[in-house]
Each structure stands twice: as C-alpha cells, then as structure tokens.
Amino acid sequence: MSAKRIDGKAAAEAIRQRVAKIVPEFAARTGRPPGLATVLVGEDPASAVYVRSKNKATAETGMAGFAHNLPATISEDELLQLVLDLNADERVDGILVQLPLPKHIDATRVIETIDPGKDVDGFHPMNAGRLATGLPALVPCTPYGCLHLLKQELGSLRGLDAVVIGRSNIVGKPMAQLLVAESSTVTIAHSQTRSLPDVVRRADIVVAAVGRPEMVRGDWIKPGATVIDVGINRIPTDDGKGRLVGDVAYDEASEVARAITPVPGGVGPMTIAMLMRNTLVAAHRRSGLKDPEGL
Ligand SMILES: NC(=O)c1ccc[n+]([C@@H]2O[C@H](COP(=O)([O-])OP(=O)(O)OC[C@H]3O[C@@H](n4cnc5c(N)ncnc54)[C@H](OP(=O)(O)O)[C@@H]3O)[C@@H](O)[C@H]2O)c1
Numbered sequence: 001m002s003a004k005r006i007d008g009k010a011a012a013e014a015i016r017q018r019v020a021k022i023v024p025e026f027a028a029r030t031g032r033p034p035g036l037a038t039v040l041v042g043e044d045p046a047s048a049v050y051v052r053s054k055n056k057a058t059a060e061t062g063m064a065g066f067a068h069n070l071p072a073t074i075s076e077d078e079l080l081q082l083v084l085d086l087n088a089d090e091r092v093d094g095i096l097v098q099l100p101l102p103k104h105i106d107a108t109r110v111i112e113t114i115d116p117g118k119d120v121d122g123f124h125p126m127n128a129g130r131l132a133t134g135l136p137a138l139v140p141c142t143p144y145g146c147l148h149l150l151k152q153e154l155g156s157l158r159g160l161d162a163v164v165i166g167r168s169n170i171v172g173k174p175m176a177q178l179l180v181a182e183s184s185t186v187t188i189a190h191s192q193t194r195s196l197p198d199v200v201r202r203a204d205i206v207v208a209a210v211g212r213p214e215m216v217r218g219d220w221i222k223p224g225a226t227v228i229d230v231g232i233n234r235i236p237t238d239d240g241k242g243r244l245v246g247d248v249a250y251d252e253a254s255e256v257a258r259a260i261t262p263v264p265g266g267v268g269p270m271t272i273a274m275l276m277r278n279t280l281v282a283a284h285r286r287s288g289l290k291d292p293e294g295l
Helices: 008-030 045-060 076-088 107-113 125-132 141-154 172-181 196-201 250-254 267-286
Strands: 035-041 064-070 094-097 161-165 185-189 205-208 226-229 233-235 243-245
Touching: 008 045, 008 141, 008 267, 035 045, 035 076, 035 267, 045 064, 045 267, 064 076, 076 094, 076 107, 094 267, 125 172, 141 172, 141 205, 141 226, 141 267, 161 172, 161 196, 172 185, 172 205, 185 196
Parallel strands: 035 064, 035 094, 161 185, 161 205, 205 226
Antiparallel strands: 233 243
16 A cells, blocks of 8 residues: 655645735735744754745735844843834734744743734743633644644544654644544653554554654554654765655555655645744734634
C-alpha cells in the first residue's frame, strides 16, 4: 500500500486565498485593513527566513504589515515597551514576536505582555487556558494547521485514537487539546514515555512533533493510520547542502499509513496560512464583528 500524500501547500494556498478575499470586505466595513506586526530580535538565519515569509504572506493577503527588526543587544525593557506600544496601536490586530529570543530576554515575560486579543501565535497563557477550557481562543498556528489537514482528510475525528508525540507549549499540548475537543481519545507521548513504538501502534492518528530526524519508523504505524509530521530537521548530505526530513521515516511509513504529510510541503506551509487566518480573526473580534466564515 502506498499512502496518500497530504498536500499542505495546496491546503495552505486555499486558506490564504480565502483570507485575501475577506480582507477587502473587512476594510470596507472598518475603514482599514487588518494589521500584523512582526518582531524579529537578532540575526538568527532561520528566524529571519521565517519572519520574511510571514511579512511576505501578510502583504500578499492585502493586510497591513509592521515589521520590527531589532538588534540582538536590545534590552528586555526596550522590547517590552515595543510590545506595549503595539498593544496600544489601533492599526495592529496581531503581534508576532519570533522565538527564540536572545538569552538575556525572558520570553515568557514578553509573551505575557502581549495583549491576548492580539496574540496571533496563541502562546499567551490566557489563550492556552481558553483553549483548554473550550472557550473561543487564538490557537497556535502549527497545531491548528495540523487539525485542519486532519479534518480535511478524515472528516469527523470522533472516537479515533490519537497519539501526539511531543508536549511543547507550541505544538504538542495545544494539538492534544484540539484533538480532545474533536472527541478523539488522546495520548500525549514524550521523552519519558515507555515503549513508544507500542503506544504509537495503537493510533489511528499520529502527530509527531519531536525534532528527531525520522525517529518514527514504518513498523510503529498501524495500518491505515493518518500521519501528520510536524518535524523539520536538516540532515547532512554528501554535497554539503543538507536535506530537510521530518520526525517520521516517510518512505517506510507510506507503506503502511492511509495518508501522510511530506516534509517539506506538509505542515510547514499551514503554519503561515494559519497566522494569516488568526490575524484576520483577531481583527474581526477586536472590531466587534462575527468571525469570518469558512476559515
Ligand atoms: N512545521 C512547522 O511550522 C513547525 C512549527 C513548530 C515546530 N516545528 C518542528 O516540530 C518539531 C517539534 O517542535 P517543538 O517546538 O514542539 O519542539 P520541543 O519544544 O523541542 O519539544 C519536543 C518534544 O519532543 C519530545 N521528545 C524528545 N525526544 C523524544 C523521544 N526520544 N521520544 C519521544 N518524545 C521525545 C520532548 O519530550 P520532553 O518534553 O520529555 O523533553 C518534547 O516534548 C521540531 O522539529 C520543530 O522544528 C515545525
């Protein structure tokens, strides 16, 4: 059996087009486009690439972008002041502070300073708590993108056994909350989980968010399972350029699974699409409008 390749790029493009269609409607009603502020501190090359892509997507969807590129030497107080200024700026609906931050800055303090209504990354404890208690929240983009792909693939997730490997605040924990809300039966696995292959073998849905290249092998996968690979790992190649692989051994797992996301081209593009979606939703909620439909 060869699994269906879940096309995250196409799904992400559809979301971005839907956002781009609603942006002018929002602007016509409120007199301004939705706005996203990105904050990049320092010169980490991977972070710079991510933030550039986010700024580009913001422009392509017709939203207003406010890019703040700051030196790594900025003090914590200066960064907190910028966040407070963005909280107060009426043109700004979403604030994204790219992580990781330099070591001398307390990332938790920065996240807790963002207005929860503008927290389009969904990392503020208020949004995490609202997600956990089933209240409307801004949901972290990557797990929300994974959920979108799963629902597109499977329809209802009710009663399915799901195993989420990884318990980070950014991916694993919110992913598990989203699956519980869909009435899946959820197991969260992590580095201390015993007999991980046996745990994964029970799953109808596997979400791997570990950061270990191809750790999940084909013989861990239950025949017919749906596999979402969040991992992005660069492994060395002979030509020195390196190659991106996920947390799942794709070829092996494809022999057993029903459907699987590739790396790249699976979950990755969904993250930015969901950031656009979250910014549009935040703009509607801040303006007292109903959430946009079809997103
Ligand atoms: N596609 C995207 O847009 C996107 C977005 C975010 C992240 N990612 C990728 O997703 C991966 C995970 O990201 P993250 O931020 O969640 O990472 P993280 O904060 O490092 O968390 C990794 C999780 O994996 C668990 N883990 C580590 N080794 C394990 C093992 N041998 N067996 C089982 N579990 C193990 C850890 O367990 P403990 O808690 O016990 O340490 C932890 O909960 C990374 O490759 C990252 O690059 C992709």
